[in-house]
Amino acid sequence: MTKIVAATTIVTSPGRNFVTVRISTSDGLVGYGDATLNGRELAVVSYLDDYLLPQLIGRDAHRIEDTWQLFYRGGYWRRGPVTMAAIAGIDVALWDLKAQAAQMPLYQLLGGASRTALATYGHATGRDFAELADSIRAHQEKGFRHIRVQSAPPGLGRIYGVHDGTPTQSGLPVVEQWDTPAYLRHAPRMFEAVRSEFGEELSLLHDTHHRLTPIQAAQLGKNLEPYSLFWLEDVTPAENQEGFRAIRQHTTTPLAVGEVLNSAFDYLTLISEQLIDFVRSSVTHAGGITGLRRILDFAALYQIRSGMHGPADISPIGMAAAGHLALAIHNFGVQEYIAQSASVHDVFPSTHEFRNGNIHVSDHVGLGAWIDETAAAGFPYERSFLPINQLADASVHDW
Ligand code: EZ4
Numbered sequence: 266m267t268k269i270v271a272a273t274t275i276v277t278s279p280g281r282n283f284v285t286v287r288i289s290t291s292d293g294l295v296g297y298g299d300a301t302l303n304g305r306e307l308a309v310v311s312y313l314d315d316y317l318l319p320q321l322i323g324r325d326a327h328r329i330e331d332t333w334q335l336f337y338r339g340g341y342w343r344r345g346p347v348t349m350a351a352i353a354g355i356d357v358a359l360w361d362l363k364a365q366a367a368q369m370p371l372y373q374l375l376g377g378a379s380r381t382a383l384a385t386y387g388h389a390t391g392r393d394f395a396e397l398a399d400s401i402r403a404h405q406e407k408g409f410r411h412i413r414v415q416s417a418p419p420g421l422g423r424i425y426g427v428h429d430g431t432p433t434q435s436g437l438p439v440v441e442q443w444d445t446p447a448y449l450r451h452a453p454r455m456f457e458a459v460r461s462e463f464g465e466e467l468s469l470l471h472d473t474h475h476r477l478t479p480i481q482a483a484q485l486g487k488n489l490e491p492y493s494l495f496w497l498e499d500v501t502p503a504e505n506q507e508g509f510r511a512i513r514q515h516t517t518t519p520l521a522v523g524e525v526l527n528s529a530f531d532y533l534t535l536i537s538e539q540l541i542d543f544v545r546s547s548v549t550h551a552g553g554i555t556g557l558r559r560i561l562d563f564a565a566l567y568q569i570r571s572g573m574h575g576p577a578d579i580s581p582i583g584m585a586a587a588g589h590l591a592l593a594i595h596n597f598g599v600q601e602y603i604a605q606s607a608s609v610h611d612v613f614p615s616t617h618e619f620r621n622g623n624i625h626v627s628d629h630v631g632l633g634a635w636i637d638e639t640a641a642a643g644f645p646y647e648r649s650f651l652p653i654n655q656l657a658d659a660s661v662h663d664w
């Protein structure tokens with residue numbers, strides 16, 4: 266039996282915070298998993314250090330499913346982002362170890378490759394159309410064939426997807442602004458301008474970031490139909506899964522949901538009633554490869570495809586895990602991909618490559634991504650928050 270002899274967390278902040286799980290075995294191997302939960306990183310670290318990792322010592326490293334069930338079922342308090350990110354970090358580290366022991370790249374253990382490379386999308390953004398058009402062109406030059414477009418309705422200051430969430434000097438969350446009627450007028454105009462400049466072939470995506478009611482979302486989807494989106498994302502908060510029935514009755518614009526969802530139960534109605542087209546959950550936030558594969562196999566029964574969340578708050582270790590799973594499944598859709606800074610790459614060496622709009626998963630044994638602990642130690646944790654969002658009357662709105 267290959268025993269787990271050590272399991273620790275590593276927190277580092279090369280420009281933003283990342284949480285990494287490191288597991289060592291009696292046969293001398295070390296595996297890594299990403300457990301980063303943006304703006305709540307240390308809650309996951311405590312969940313791991315205080316509760317889960319002590320239970321791993323002495324366990325058989327190869328019992329991945331059994332360990333997943335131990336921490337999901339055995340923890341009594343199920344689901345939720347903190348729990349499922351913690352389980353993800355452990356699950357991916359165990360898959361990394363198993364693949365290293367088998368001397369194979371991880372995707373081989375998941376059934377082997379179903380495709381040659383992974384099509385990605387990037388984020389084009391601009392305060393106005395001229396800036397957005399430049400950003401779209403810059404993405405096309407990097408080879409992106411799928412591009413998410415976001416721009417600000419006139420009159421709004423800081424809004425999601427256009428301005429970054431750099432913390433204020435007080436160290437408290439940045440406050441962004443929102444105006445639903447202004448947004449509903451602006452979005453179709455933005456797409457009209459983008460289509461007339463860039464033509465019909467470019468694959469376009471857009472993120473509404475949970476801000477509309479179901480009937481507003483239905484109206485938006487309908488108004489965007491002439492522009493043939495690849496997907497419209499998170500139109501309304503998905504904890505009301507039934508709300509998507511109204512949206513679906515009114516529009517044929519494809520819908521993507523789920524970057525904040527972390528179990529198959531969060532998708533039960535959305536998937537079984539075919540209310541969505543793409544599953545946005547990531548390996549890092551949905552219980553690892555074991556957890557997300559369950560959701561994606563369920564989705565596959567209904568021709569629903571993956572659109573895994575891949576923001577900069579998922580580490581290169583998390584992105585490598587996403588790549589192996591995406592390469593192996595049949596129902597891959599597209600992979601979100603945001604370039605990381607040089608310091609992130611110094612801390613997290615990885616062997617997958619972004620080339621010409623695609624991610625190429627490497628044939629390195631295991632995950633093919635790890636952490637350089639010496640480099641990581643140069644970037645200590647810095648508290649940071651996601652922004653919050655408010656209306657003109659200062660009431661809180663969904664972010
Ligand atoms: O707001 O990753 O589609 N991408 C997104 C992201 C999320 C952040 C939250 O941590 O919506 O920008």
Ligand code: CO
Pocket residue numbers: 472474498499524
């Ligand atoms: Co999103």
